[in-house]
Amino acid sequence: MRSLPLFHRIAGQPVIVLGEGAMAEPKRRLVERAGAVVVSDLEQGLTCGARLAFVAHEDGAACEADAQRLKQAGVLVNVVDRPELCDFTTPSILERDPVLIAIGTSGASAGLAKQLRLRLEGLLPARLGTLASGLQDARALLRSRWPGASERRQALDAALTQGGPLDPLDGASADRLADWLENPGQGEGTGRYEFALHSADPEDLTLRQSRLLGSADCVLYEAGVPDAILNRARADAQRHCLPYDGVLPGGLVVTIRAAD
Known part of the structure; x- marks a missing residue:
């Protein structure tokens, strides 16, 4: 970066x-x-x-x-x-207030950043900002329902994922927020998940593997797992190379095995 x-x-x-x-x-x-x-x-x-x-x-x-x-x-x-x-x-800025998406190329090409923004303009619903504001207003309710940061994150991840009730690329998701707050689903929850890579290319991750990485509180990985895969995890998730005998955090732990 x-x-x-x-x-x-x-x-x-x-x-x-x-x-x-x-x-x-x-x-x-x-x-x-x-x-x-x-x-x-x-x-x-x-x-x-x-x-x-x-x-x-x-x-x-x-x-x-x-x-x-x-x-x-x-x-x-x-x-x-x-x-x-x-x-x-x-950067080239795409605005759905209060959502801001900034696209930069570290000065390499402003024209490329602009064209990427124009492509994304057609993908992001006009009411994406309404969804964001609604989630902000609901922060106290979300904290009371899920006091733990990990379980709260899991529930939100499940709702906001592709095809979820609050899918941010679905123009009607803002209208479903109130119903979801009344009857929310659950995320991957706590526990341990493990998967083996088929290649070193992060684009070959399945949707579920990407979701698990993005939600994990801790990532355990074999020495052959490339940084390009590990960078798909949350920046604040714990990372430990196997073998690891230390104490694991509560929440979601994902183990990644290297490709053969």
């Missing part, structure tokens, strides 16, 4: 945007949509305590000079069309 994807909350905060014209205006709009205060003067922005800056001058030398000044002051900088000068890049 060449870049660390983050969602940065900047509402009400100063963000420096330098430059005029076709390159600078999209950055100003992007910053304003996120609720930040655009500052068009470098020194004023530094005085205000800005932590992010976009540099979009037509003149390349001016871009380099301002980028250097900002970096010396500890500000993270994006220079339009100059990825070698960037501390961060701006």
Whole structure:
């Protein structure tokens, strides 16, 4: 992973945007949509305590000079069309408020990121944000019904999986949320599951194997299991190479055997 994807909350905060014209205006709009205060003067922005800056001058030398000044002051900088000068890049954004999907290529090709976004636009229902907001409103209810984080995650995973009652790619799932909250199903639950790989390619995982990896609280794996497979697990799941004699957590434990 060449870049660390983050969602940065900047509402009400100063963000420096330098430059005029076709390159600078999209950055100003992007910053304003996120609720930040655009500052068009470098020194004023530094005085205000800005932590992010976009540099979009037509003149390349001016871009380099301002980028250097900002970096010396500890500000993270994006220079339009100059990825070698960037501390961060701006992704192509698909918005179903409050759901945001950011597609980036680490500066390799903005055009590729845009085309991927356009493809995904047709897949994500317009009411996906309604489902997200409904789940947010139901957090207290979900915590009371499933006090344990693992069992709560299992129930949500089962509901949100492909074909589940809250399948996020089903445009009607938001309408089923209230019924599901009244009568929720169960997830894979606790316990141990084991499967053997047929290949080192993560695309060859079955849907159930992918779901188990994505839900597991702990993953046990043989030495031959590649990182590409292990990276399909949750980032916060415990990982232990076999043989492992330590204490296992409660919840869902998945054991992966290497391909022959």
